Amino acid sequence: MFPQNFLFGGAIAANQCEGAYLEDGKGLSVDDFLTGGTTSSRKDGFSFTLDENTYYPRHIAIDHYHRFREDIALFAEMGFRCLRISIAWSRIFPNGDDEVPNEAGLKHYDEVIAEIRKYGMEPVVTISHFEMPVALVEKYNGWTDRRMIAVFRRYTETLFARYGKQVKYWIVFNEINANVNDIKGHHEYAIHTGIHFRPEDNRAQLVYQACHHMFTACADTVRLGHEMMPDAMIGGMVAFIPRYPRTCDPDDVLKTFEDNRKKGVLFLDVMSKGKYPYYFEKELERLGVHIERSEEDLKLIAENTIDFVSFSYYMTLTDSAHPEKYDKSDGNVFSGLRNPYLKYSKFGWSVDPVGLRYSLNWLYDRYDKPLFIVENGYGDYDTLENDTVIDDERIQYLNDHLKETEKAIQDGVDLIGYCTWGPIDLVSAGTGDMEKRYGFIYVDLDNSGKGTLQRYRKKSFDWYKEVIATNGGSLR
Ligand code: BGP
Numbered sequence: 405m406f407p408q409n410f411l412f413g414g415a416i417a418a419n420q421c422e423g424a425y426l427e428d429g430k431g432l433s434v435d436d437f438l439t440g441g442t443t444s445s446r447k448d449g450f451s452f453t454l455d456e457n458t459y460y461p462r463h464i465a466i467d468h469y470h471r472f473r474e475d476i477a478l479f480a481e482m483g484f485r486c487l488r489i490s491i492a493w494s495r496i497f498p499n500g501d502d503e504v505p506n507e508a509g510l511k512h513y514d515e516v517i518a519e520i521r522k523y524g525m526e527p528v529v530t531i532s533h534f535e536m537p538v539a540l541v542e543k544y545n546g547w548t549d550r551r552m553i554a555v556f557r558r559y560t561e562t563l564f565a566r567y568g569k570q571v572k573y574w575i576v577f578n579e580i581n582a583n584v585n586d587i588k589g590h591h592e593y594a595i596h597t598g599i600h601f602r603p604e605d606n607r608a609q610l611v612y613q614a615c616h617h618m619f620t621a622c623a624d625t626v627r628l629g630h631e632m633m634p635d636a637m638i639g640g641m642v643a644f645i646p647r648y649p650r651t652c653d654p655d656d657v658l659k660t661f662e663d664n665r666k667k668g669v670l671f672l673d674v675m676s677k678g679k680y681p682y683y684f685e686k687e688l689e690r691l692g693v694h695i696e697r698s699e700e701d702l703k704l705i706a707e708n709t710i711d712f713v714s715f716s717y718y719m720t721l722t723d724s725a726h727p728e729k730y731d732k733s734d735g736n737v738f739s740g741l742r743n744p745y746l747k748y749s750k751f752g753w754s755v756d757p758v759g760l761r762y763s764l765n766w767l768y769d770r771y772d773k774p775l776f777i778v779e780n781g782y783g784d785y786d787t788l789e790n791d792t793v794i795d796d797e798r799i800q801y802l803n804d805h806l807k808e809t810e811k812a813i814q815d816g817v818d819l820i821g822y823c824t825w826g827p828i829d830l831v832s833a834g835t836g837d838m839e840k841r842y843g844f845i846y847v848d849l850d851n852s853g854k855g856t857l858q859r860y861r862k863k864s865f866d867w868y869k870e871v872i873a874t875n876g877g878s879l880r
Pocket of ligand 1 (some may be wrong): 417420569578579643716737770779825831832833834835840
């Protein structure tokens with residue numbers, strides 16, 4: 405059984421569900437230029453122009469902007485105790501750095517948060533979830549410019565002043581470790597950091613400088629948040645994708661250990677322990693990267709560590725010093741090698757419930773701070789028949805992950821809550837399509853934008869409702 409006050413809920417993100425991409429004064433953000441079928445974290449070509457003959461799934465998405473009352477009522481029907489949402493930065497500051505916030509955008513989230521509260525749910529708000537205003541890419545080259553720290557402060561200060569009384573849980577950046585993916589990539593433009601790379605750029609230099617500005621902004625947000633909202637809990641978040649050594653060859657073990665640090669824990673080390681770890685300093689030396697970091701930045705980072713550690717968990721990978729010897733595996737944000745002991749989803753992601761218990765123990769051991777699982781879920785093709793979807797595989801996946809979560813709590817891990825990803829079908833971040841679905845609620849919309857947008861309860865809807873009502877007692 406889970407603790408009585410355990411926050412069962414779900415997580416959505418503005419850019420993947422709201423639509424209404426130009427409504428009520430919203431500015432354009434990086435995700436508004438993503439077409440279907442693209443890898444949304446990166447983009448080939450660098451052109452912020454919209455083509456009128458192209459379909460952009462996020463422009464309408466699932467029209468949550470207009471239907472949020474209906475959607476939140478459905479979440480409440482399942483008994484959600486929390487709902488993780490994100491605020492679209494470009495609704496509040498259409499150009500990112502405007503002098504004055506857009507009142508219509510602020511008002512929209514007043515209504516959304518009031519609706520969440522109306523049902524007694526705890527809102528969990530992500531401040532930046534892959535949706536940077538485009539003007540900030542054009543003017544500052546994204547987070548490479550330290551002026552972004554002040555730009556971000558104006559945004560966070562506005563949110564805290566407006567919603568601070570209603571919102572206790574805040575997450576600063578979604579999956580901040582996704583940044584590191586763009587070092588090796590060859591794409592011209594990175595959506596997480598808003599960097600436009602030129603061929604001659606030292607990509608590691610730009611990415612790690614951007615990371616430093618984001619770490620400083622995160623600490624600044626914690627400082628400001630605590631000042632303005634003494635009871636608030638402000639968290640950091642990563643995509644946590646543990647890598648296992650493909651074999652017990654010590655070379656594989658060491659390579660895995662290093663990759664886990666570089667691609668995952670480094671980011672939590674800085675935000676949670678308040679300093680750059682020794683191994684990262686050496687990595688910078690090896691790469692010939694020099695980050696501009698002032699004494700004040702480092703002091704800010706040291707004195708304003710996050711209150712809780714949050715993460716998305718979908719899968720695990722394996723790693724080897726000799727990767728050419730093994731089959732490759734796709735993954736969320738990162739890819740790696742396949743694990744012969746695990747099953748795989750139709751989208752090629754491993755299914756590893758025990759890996760979640762392992763992750764919870766690992767992170768609690770390392771940071772000694774409350775944890776929050778803010779995304780977990782099973783992306784699948786769903787078929788609507790007789791106004792429902794029989795999604796037994798999803799139920800099995802969630803059941804098994806919740807059982808392992810329960811065991812981790814019994815292991816002694818301090819866990820605030822658990823959010824499934826995409827409790828209502830929404831545009832996939834990785835594929836840019838609708839056909840990869842996660843929801844308890846089916847949305848009638850296909851990859852080309854056809855459909856009534858009507859909502860239907862899947863089989864998993866009643867299943868999750870019972871899990872929450874019995875506080876996990878119905879899990880098998
Ligand atoms: C995470 C993102 C989410 C979400 C999820 C599922 O990385 O934080 O925005 O989309 O992954 O990924 P996908 O949609 O690619 O299946």
